[in-house]
Amino acid sequence: xxxxxxxxxxxQSARRMRVDGWRWGGRVFLVFMLLYTALPMIWMLLTSIKxxxxxxxxxxxxxxxxxTLDSYQKLLDPQNSVGQDFLRFFWxxxxxxxxxxxxxxxxxxxAAYAFSRFTFPGRNFLFFAVLLRxxxxxVIFLVPLFILMRAIxxxxxxxxxVLTYLTFGLPLAIWLLxxxxxxxxxxxxxxxxxxxxxxxxAFMLIVMPLSTPGxxxxxxxxxxxxxxxxxxxxxxxxxxxxxxxPVGIQRFFSENTTDFPGLMAASFMMSVPVVVLFLLLQRYFxxxxxxxAVKH
Amino acid sequence: xxxxxxxxxxRRRLQSARSDVLRKxxxxxxxxxxxxxxxxxxxxxxxxxxxxxxxxxxxxTPPGLQLRDKIFVGFxxxxxxxxxxxxxxxxxxxxxxxxxxxxxxxxxxxxxxxxLHRDFVGRGVLRAILIIPWVISAVAASYIWKWIYHSDFGIxxxxxxxxxxxxxxxxxxxSVSTVLPSLIVxxxxxxxxxxxxxxxxxxxxVPEQLLRAAKVDGANAWQRFWHVTFPHLRxxxxxxxxxxxxxxxxxxxxxxxxxxxxxSNASHIWITHIYxxxxxxxxxxxxSAYSVxxxxxLMTLGYFYVRALSGNExxxxxx
Numbered sequence: 383x384x385x386x387x388x389x390x391x392x393x394q395s396a397r398r399m400r401v402d403g404w405r406w407g408g409r410v411f412l413v414f415m416l417l418y419t420a421l422p423m424i425w426m427l428l429t430s431i432k433x434x435x436x437x438x439x440x441x442x443x444x445x446x447x448x449x450t451l452d453s454y455q456k457l458l459d460p461q462n463s464v465g466q467d468f469l470r471f472f473w474x475x476x477x478x479x480x481x482x483x484x485x486x487x488x489x490x491x492x493a494a495y496a497f498s499r500f501t502f503p504g505r506n507f508l509f510f511a512v513l514l515r516x517x518x519x520x521v522i523f524l525v526p527l528f529i530l531m532r533a534i535x536x537x538x539x540x541x542x543x544v545l546t547y548l549t550f551g552l553p554l555a556i557w558l559l560x561x562x563x564x565x566x567x568x569x570x571x572x573x574x575x576x577x578x579x580x581x582x583x584a585f586m587l588i589v590m591p592l593s594t595p596g597x598x599x600x601x602x603x604x605x606x607x608x609x610x611x612x613x614x615x616x617x618x619x620x621x622x623x624x625x626x627x628p629v630g631i632q633r634f635f636s637e638n639t640t641d642f643p644g645l646m647a648a649s650f651m652m653s654v655p656v657v658v659l660f661l662l663l664q665r666y667f668x669x670x671x672x673x674x675a676v677k678h
Numbered sequence: 679x680x681x682x683x684x685x686x687x688x689r690r691r692l693q694s695a696r697s698d699v700l701r702k703x704x705x706x707x708x709x710x711x712x713x714x715x716x717x718x719x720x721x722x723x724x725x726x727x728x729x730x731x732x733x734x735x736x737x738x739t740p741p742g743l744q745l746r747d748k749i750f751v752g753f754x755x756x757x758x759x760x761x762x763x764x765x766x767x768x769x770x771x772x773x774x775x776x777x778x779x780x781x782x783x784x785x786x787x788x789x790x791x792x793x794l795h796r797d798f799v800g801r802g803v804l805r806a807i808l809i810i811p812w813v814i815s816a817v818a819a820s821y822i823w824k825w826i827y828h829s830d831f832g833i834x835x836x837x838x839x840x841x842x843x844x845x846x847x848x849x850x851x852x853s854v855s856t857v858l859p860s861l862i863v864x865x866x867x868x869x870x871x872x873x874x875x876x877x878x879x880x881x882x883x884v885p886e887q888l889l890r891a892a893k894v895d896g897a898n899a900w901q902r903f904w905h906v907t908f909p910h911l912r913x914x915x916x917x918x919x920x921x922x923x924x925x926x927x928x929x930x931x932x933x934x935x936x937x938x939x940x941x942s943n944a945s946h947i948w949i950t951h952i953y954x955x956x957x958x959x960x961x962x963x964x965x966s967a968y969s970v971x972x973x974x975x976l977m978t979l980g981y982f983y984v985r986a987l988s989g990n991e992x993x994x995x996x997x
Contacts, residue, residue, distance in 0.1 A: 404899045404900075405796075408792070408793035408796075409793075411789055411790070411793055412790070412793050412794070412804065415786065415790050415808060416804065416807065416808070418867065419807060419808050419810065419811055419867070420807055422811075422822050422823060422826055422867070423810065423811075423822070425822070425825075425826060425833050426822045426825075429825065437831065438830075438831050439831065440830060440831060440836065440847075441836050441839070441840060442831060442833060442836050488715075489715045489716050489719065490716065492711075492712040492713070492715070492716075493712060493713045493715070493716035493717075495712060496709055496710075496712030496713045497713065500706065500709040500712070501706075502702070502703065502706035502709040502710060503699050503702050503703050503706065504703075508713060508717060510984050517924050517976045517977075517979065517980040517983065518724070518928070518973070518976060519927075519928030519930065519949050519972070520928075520930070521928075521930060521949045521952050521953050521956075521969070522727070522728075522731060522952075522969045522972060522973060523723065523724070523727040523728075523731075524953070524956065524957075525727075525730075525731065525734065525743075525956055525962060525965065525966060525969075526726065526727035526728075526729075526730035526731055526734070527723065527727050528743075529730065529743065529745070530722075530726065530727070530730075545719070545722075545723065546723055548719050548723075549719055549720060549723040549724060552716055552719065552720070556716065606813060609815065610814070610815035610816060610817070612815070612816065612817050612930075612931050613930055613931070613953075617957065627815070628815050628817040628818075631817060631818070631821070632817060632935065635821065642825050642828075642831075645821055645825070646821075646822070646825065649814075649815075649817075649818035649821050649822055650818075652814075652815055652817075652818050653810075653813075653814040653815065653818050656813050656814065656815070657810055657813050657814060660809070660813045661806050664806065664809065667875070668875060668878060668879055
């Protein structure tokens with residue numbers, strides 16, 4: 383086998399040389415990117431299983447001498463105050479993110495469908511107005527929204543966060559879903575309508591199932607965005623028992639400035655839900671981008 | 679009511695509708711119901727704040743945000759910004775931050791997408807690992823890198839000492855000259871996967887047959903990339919670069935958590951500066967004026983963004 387392939391490759395070596403150069407370049411590049419991406423995360427994990435004393439050494443213990451799960455136990459133990467706080471923050475994040483996700487889908491699906499199917503005056507204007515939201519940073523809206531939330535009594539509630547998070551998830555959600563609906567042939571719905579389905583039935587029974595990947599992608603995007611959001615949560619919430627994880631962890635760190643193992647363990651556990659969710663559903667996300675947004 | 683499809687039909691309808699838009703709007707009143715929830719949320723959380731920011735930028739408002747006691751000051755807040763030295767320093771930082779982050783994120787992400795385009799064993803796993811930094815929270819990322827850059831126990835400093843390249847661990851984020859590049863490295867770490875995902879999606883739309891035809895015609899790898907792949911990706915690239923530029927221009931968390939803008943403003947960018955002016959020093963008027971300026975810059979970028987997107991739309995219509 384090998385001699386055959388060697389003969390072939392020798393015969394074509396002149397032509398292959400350039401191609402192989404590119405391929406090797408690609409491999410070297412990927413190794414570099416892998417190190418760049420993974421080493422910080424590996425160092426986070428290694429630090430999180432050290433004791434506080436072992437972490438603060440120079441030169442560092444490249445591999446922990448006495449690995450310990452103390453930091454994780456402390457964070458997950460409902461008996462002590464650190465664990466109580468962490469679990470509460472975790473729960474708060476979960477509630478806020480889930481509520482945001484459900485509402486985003488409920489609001490985005492009909493809007494995207496209308497932008498894709500109907501022609502009503504102002505359609506393009508409204509569509510781009512929605513997309514423009516992506517352009518503006520949270521900070522611009524912070525002061526007036528703070529005043530608004532204070533006026534309607536939502537400061538220090540999770541409702542203020544859900545309402546704000548909705549808006550930054552919506553533009554991309556609507557954009558992605560519109561691309562999906564654009565690609566679903568109208569004839570399918572028309573056929574259903576001829577068979578006696580109402581417009582709503584045609585939508586629920588024909589369009590919704592076909593756009594499931596888009597909806598899943600939208601949901602992941604909203605969930606991750608809400609889970610990781612920091613500025614609004616930092617500004618709108620002041621009561622300790624309401625904080626979400628990013629703000630909670632920051633507060634934890636400002637009180638325990640040298641507990642790096644604890645901080646790394648907390649960062650790790652904060653990342654687990656979104657990473658797992660994304661890895662499980664990432665093919666929908668890439669597919670939604672391919673079929674929805676990019677395919678033109 | 680019939681289901682309307684096709685751009686030609688839409689154009690015809692729009693033209694005939696121009697004379698009596700209101701009647702049309704009334705006829706389509708059911709359609710608006712679908713977009714109403716989205717528009718309502720947007721109005722409350724966007725239009726109202728924009729109006730309010732513009733108003734506040736012309737007033738001096740007391741630190742406690744007692745709106746009844748605000749005093750009209752005309753353009754004073756704006757002149758105060760433009761004549762302050764900090765403004766130019768922060769603007770310069772923002773420019774470097776945005777351009778460097780966007781450029782390297784795009785190039786690295788695009789290259790990674792290309793390198794991962796050919797199937798090989800472990801491709802899926804590798805791609806998944808490369809995406810993780812984009813998924814995890816920026817707060818977590820900031821703390822991870824803060825620990826990596828730690829001036830006494832950071833791993834990079836330790837490696838440099840171990841290799842004999844440094845006497846003692848360098849101060850990455852406590853020194854004026856290295857802080858901004860150090861933070862940009864963190865930002866690229868978080869942003870390049872986004873470019874990779876977008877370009878991966880874009881690459882899948884490049885027709886295989888064209889590439890094969892080019893190969894048969896004797897085009898080498900570079901020629902195939904430059905003459906077939908790249909032209910197909912122009913729209914995706916534009917959108918990706920614009921989204922990256924906007925996201926980077928609007929960054930807050932990484933500089934805020936890692937340095938808080940210090941040392942001596944060396945890592946302050948517009949957004950962190952505005953935040954500090956508003957919620958740190960409670961100078962609401964100046965902060966709002968800053969926001970309005972930012973708003974104008976972003977509207978300009980937004981114009982190109984919409985043009986890039988509607989370029990997609992037009993192509994879609996003609997295809």
